[in-house]
Amino acid sequence: MNKTIQSYHLSERFEVAFNQIHDSLKSIVNIHDDRFKKLLDVGARKHHVIRKYYSSLEQYAKLRNALVHDKKELGFYIAEPHLDVVKDIEMISEIFSQPNYALSIATREVVYFQREDAIVTVLEAIKKFGYAQYPVYHDKECMGLLTTEDIVKWMAENVVHTIVDLTDIKIGDIFSRVIDHPIEIAPKSIDIFTIENMYEEKHKQQKDLEAVIITENGKRDEKPLGMVTAWDLIEIDYMYND
Structure with a gap:
C-alpha cells in the first residue's frame, strides 16, 4: 500500500x-x-x-x-x-519560474561621468578599473555610452606632431562626435531571461545592443545600479553549472 x-x-x-x-x-x-x-x-x-x-x-x-x-x-x-x-x-x-535577477550577473560598480567632466578623469578610470564602456550623464539623465574605442579614435584624429593636448578637453567634446551606442535602461526587478530577450530583439533589428543599464525603476534620470553587457551574459552559464 x-x-x-x-x-x-x-x-x-x-x-x-x-x-x-x-x-x-x-x-x-x-x-x-x-x-x-x-x-x-x-x-x-x-x-x-x-x-x-x-x-x-x-x-x-x-x-x-x-x-x-x-x-x-x-x-x-x-x-x-x-x-x-x-x-x-x-x-x-x-x-x-523564479529566474535570477539580472543584477546577479551585472557589473555592480558602474563608473559613470558627467558631460562636463575632464576627459583625463576617464583615462584615470580606464587605468584603475580597466572597463571599456562608461555611461555619460547630463542633468542627471543618461545620454549614452563613451567607450575606450571612442577615445582612442578621437585622440588619433587630434594628434599634432605626436602630441595630443588634453588639458581643456571635456567628455562632452568627444561624446558629441561619438556614433550612438545602442543601450537600454531597465528596472532592478528585471530577470536574466528578459535581459536575453532584449538582446535578441535588437539582434533581429540588426542592431547590436551594447549594454543594459539597470536603475531602481528603469528611468534614465536614476543612478545606475548595474550594467549588463553581452559579455556578462556568459556568466549565466557559470551560474548554473553543477
Missing part, C-alpha cells in the same frame, strides 16, 4: 513540475506555438539557462508522454519516476 501511495505521489509531483516548466517556457520564449518541444528548441537557442537543461528536459518530455498518454485509470501510471528525477525536474521548474 505504501509503495502504491509513493508511486502515485512521485508521478504527481513529476507531472506538476513538468506542467509548470511548460507554462514557464510559454512565457519566456513567447512564440505562437505552445508545443513543448518547439518551445524547448527555440528557447535553447535564445537562453543560456534553457540550453543548460535542454537534454534533461528532452528526456523528461518523453517520460511525461509515457506517464500521461498511457495512463489507464486514475492513480495508475505505466512508469514510476525515480525520486532523484523528480527532485531534478522540480529544481528546474523553480529556476524557470
